[in-house]
Amino acid sequence: MMIPTPGGCAGRSSVVTVVVGCPPDREGLMAQQERRSVRIARATYRLTDLIRDRRAFDVADYPPTGRDFAGFGSTRQCLLITFRRSGAAMPSPMNFGIADGKIYMRTELGSAKVRRLRADPRVVLVPCDFRGKPKGAAVAALGRLLSEAEAAAADAVIAANWSAPMRMVERGLERASEQLDMPLAYLEFTPA
Incomplete structure (x- = not known):
């Protein structure tokens, strides 16, 4: 849009160009999507x-008594307990899958549980229901983030443990995370 302005050089009016509706720069748009x-x-x-x-x-108040993940086969969720730097336990009910004596999970890459796991790989896992009510013995474990090459196999293991309604929910969350550009992190846990 051009707006004439009075004055200018030697009594002539000058023209100022104003850009209206200019899209934000790419970094600004990415920051907006991230927020x-x-x-x-x-x-x-x-x-x-x-x-x-x-x-x-309350689970973190008692020492883990389980030695392996044998008691996890009858549930679709388990309680992932990560620890803050202060030592405070942070429980999160998670969907999971078991293969070769290891537990696999996925979550948002930017989540607090991923940050806590990076700072301290020691976790406690407990079979539970959807709301996090413990249903078995707690197992001390060590966790790690999987590489992109390992993620596809982990995704198949996790998806094999979903119920039909949970499959719909999880696939919907996948589409939403892709649209919002929220990358997923795949986690692997082995008994400690």
Whole structure:
């Protein structure tokens, strides 16, 4: 849009060009998408905190008694307990899959549980229901983030343990995370 302005050189009017509706730069757009995905993730975490069984927080008060993941075969969720730098336990009910004596999970790459796992790979895993109510013996384990090359195999193991309704939910979350450019992290746990 061009706007004439009075004055200018030697009494002539000059023209100023104003750009209207210019899209934001790519970095600004990416930062905006990242903020939106963080807001969505936080809202999701607040919702799951509201329905979480209070007994999920008590599990970390007792030492793990399980030696392997044999008791996890009858459940579709397990409680992943990661630890803050202060030592405070943070329980998260998670969908998982078991293969070759290891447990596999996936979550958002930018989630707090991934940051805690990077800082301290020691975790406690407990079979549980959807709300995090413990259903078996706790097992001390060591976790690690899988490479992209290992992610496809882990995804197949995790998906094999989903119920039909959970499959619909998880595939919907996959599409949403792709649209919002929220990368997923695949995790592997071995008994400690």
